[in-house]
Amino acid sequence: MNSSQERRYRSTGRGGTKRQEILAAATERFGRDGYEHTKWADIAHDVGVGPTALYHYFESKQHCLYEIMDEAIEDFRSSFVAITTKERDPARALAAVMADSFDLSEQEVHRNRVLVAEQGRLSHPSTAPPEEEARLAARARTRDLEFAWASFLSTAMRAGAIAESDPRLLTRAVLGLYNSIWHWYRPNGIVALTRVGEDFTGLALAMVGVPPEALQPQRAAA
């Protein structure tokens, strides 16, 4: 099972627990209709429970949102670490990370849309302890993801595989470029995801300064 399949399994809630079903239903509603325009009661209806039953799993709609964001960021982080640990060539590792980032189910596209549309909420403290705990966890996870990227880019720069620049700003540029897609991309819209993936992968590699010849197939030693 590749990392994308694992993510899909987890996020569609086929793991079987009611909590995962709620997360999956909320992700779809938030991603399609927007967080503000989704009622807690609609999510309850989607999973076949009464609205009060939801409070057995989540403190609030906001708590549920933070859990979705935290899981999304953790999936990005763990995939990034797995790919860059396995592929030691920095240029090929980058290309593999980009390819993986566009290998998405519709549910994962919704989740990306939620992540970028609501990221601003992570800056505002909550008064309810479970919400605040989930918010801080998602923020810490974001820092972990950024740190993993910056460390990788810094190593790649020292190896001469990519152009020299500030690794932390380059991290923000790469993640910012990728995240920007989910502000306008919609599943089943006019532009196919594979087209977007091809174009943005090429643009990201050019921005990072991977020479195109670095990705040519290596010839076997004679």
Place this chain on the structure above:
Amino acid sequence: MNSSQERRYRSTGRGGTKRQEILAAATERFGRDGYEHTKWADIAHDVGVGPTALYHYFESKQHCLYEIMDEAIEDFRSSFVAITTKERDPARALAAVMADSFDLSEQEVHRNRVLVAEQGRLSHPSTAPPEEEARLAARARTRDLEFAWASFLSTAMRAGAIAESDPRLLTRAVLGLYNSIWHWYRPNGIVALTRVGEDFTGLALAMVGVPPEALQPQRAAA
């Protein structure tokens, strides 16, 4: 007066009308504290009027937000057109547009923060006519800005000045990269705006495929 100074003049409300003072106060509050966390009454207090007096100028807080966004997008569009009309060399025009985009007052940084944090609201119709009119105006303005960029990039591709790709996707990539900055950049934070501007200008030009030698000073003909 350059385009940045004109923008500053307009957006700080030194033009003198109460409406412009309200827009300036709202921009600062929304940019610093967030739109949701700003009370209409706080803005009234900032400009020295009672809360009900605000309704003489705006239908609602949301109406005021849409007007701020519309003005910001129009300023980006008119600056882009002015610069690309004056500088006929595509690579130099791009560099000049990027330089102008980082020549910002603190008020303009707040405005950019508002624009990117609240852009998702432009997708949701309003029931109040003045709000809906302002929302549709801001959306149309966004399309005009994207069209101006895509036309420019398409011409630059045909002239061989930048790498070939889909001009509409490249437009979204460039604007997405620039917009992403305002999700994390804060005035007077640890990273100086000039540093961010230098790094992101270099990254954007590399992404678009401007060869570095295209920006070297031209030698005078002997």
